[in-house]
Amino acid sequence: MSTHLTILGFNSAIPTVNSAPTAQLLEMEERHFLIDCGEGTQVQLRKAKSRFSKINHIFISHLHGDHCFGLPGLIASFRLLGRETPMHIYGPKGIAEMLETIFRLTETHRGFEIIYHELSSKQSEKIYEDQRVEVFTIPLKHRIYCNGYLFREKQKPRHLNIKEIIKYPEIETCDYHNLKLGKDFILKDGYVLKNEVLTTDPTKSVSYAFCSDTRYSEEIIPIIQNVDVLYHEATFLHDLSEMAQHTGHSTALEAARIARKAQVGKLILGHFSNRYQDLSVFTDEARKIFAETYLPQQLIPVQIG
């Protein structure tokens, strides 16, 4: 299954009837990663018809309410639905105290373990790794401690070229594993069959970077270089760049500059101030710098790569 992103909500600060605060579901290599969890995220997950019991890892960028106030309700619902699988929560130092205080006072007995991964480093660090996927923090510059997250598929196995392989009865199915890893095959007579004859290139590994909320910061560029899709906040248009700077946010133009300098594939903007009614002004501004800029579409999955 291809990697895809479902933006569950992208507005800033105050939820409205038609738009939800920040939350995203990234499905990558059959992992279901929830990124931020504003109030109402559990309902957005239902609207997206996602199998949200499959979420085992939640990544919270920062502890402003529009990015985390949906967490207690989501956890409580998991309990009521009989969840037993442990849940990993990544987020700023303090997230454990907040959630555990709530769970204690509301008597939310969980039935499943929560494993907190509290973050406090100002350097990018690898915080998750399995056989197929890695996740890194992207230190951002907001009013409080805040990280974006970079999700990266590891290099995938090469595809077997069966037409060629069957020409050599010496190659058995138990050898396929090494072929997929790119190893040559040595025949009994010592002849070396080059791997590129027996396999074709692997499916491209894709990557996704989530950056909300932040001031313009070129320090993130080396971390997100060449990602297939970058979500970057653009709370304001550039005529309000002073306000953006003051409140720890970016403008559409600044997001586009980051996208261009990091040579990303696509840029999706989000976290727009409620003062803007027609959101096309954001892409109008950003596309002058970076053509492949798009508005987020709530609940419509976007393929990554």
Add this chain to the structure above:
Amino acid sequence: MSTHLTILGFNSAIPTVNSAPTAQLLEMEERHFLIDCGEGTQVQLRKAKSRFSKINHIFISHLHGDHCFGLPGLIASFRLLGRETPMHIYGPKGIAEMLETIFRLTETHRGFEIIYHELSSKQSEKIYEDQRVEVFTIPLKHRIYCNGYLFREKQKPRHLNIKEIIKYPEIETCDYHNLKLGKDFILKDGYVLKNEVLTTDPTKSVSYAFCSDTRYSEEIIPIIQNVDVLYHEATFLHDLSEMAQHTGHSTALEAARIARKAQVGKLILGHFSNRYQDLSVFTDEARKIFAETYLPQQLIPVQIG
């Protein structure tokens, strides 16, 4: 303006796409009282097109998430909207610790004062009073400490009978206040004009009782006697009365028994378990005991009295 109730949500436990957890807005004598505040309440308040900046008093029945997880987001939004008026929050002991921990860790600087009224008594007590309205707790029997709330309009001023009054030039407008309070008027010659000649009966004072969540408890009957409208939870039908007892909830039949014994005007049921699709089974069961039983209608105001 007449007193009316807008039920913002009435489902139990898990929010769904079409139904919200418990929250109600009671508009009584120009006061706006919010009762419970499940996740998503601020969006429901917007859907109801309520002037929610007018809410100065929030009453939380108990600290289960489906009755209070909307509070942090609502308070944060009030801040962003520039609220300055103090907010009174009534709820179980612990509510201040929970909210203040959240506000500290999420750096929700408020700009307005929150005045907590933490409750721990097992007896009914008057917790709010102004010139026109009184509010009392209704101790309930749930799995954790829980109160319902009784909202009662005080006796209203009598209406002036101007046709009669103008017959007596001695009565001046500054005397109207005493007439409205029911006092007789003594003419200079000593003749006593009876108040009932000069005024007519006041508009009826109405009352509303909110009871969620609770086991069947006849102890609440003296407190809610003769209220115009009773909202009483009915999580289950009576064939699951053991489960109701076990989980600290009521059945539709039990709610109806309470309504009949307390001789209330109308009964509205709510907090139905998600296992029931067709909610008419609840009124079918309850109306055998108490005919004036109704289902809640989300976002449609109901007149009280």
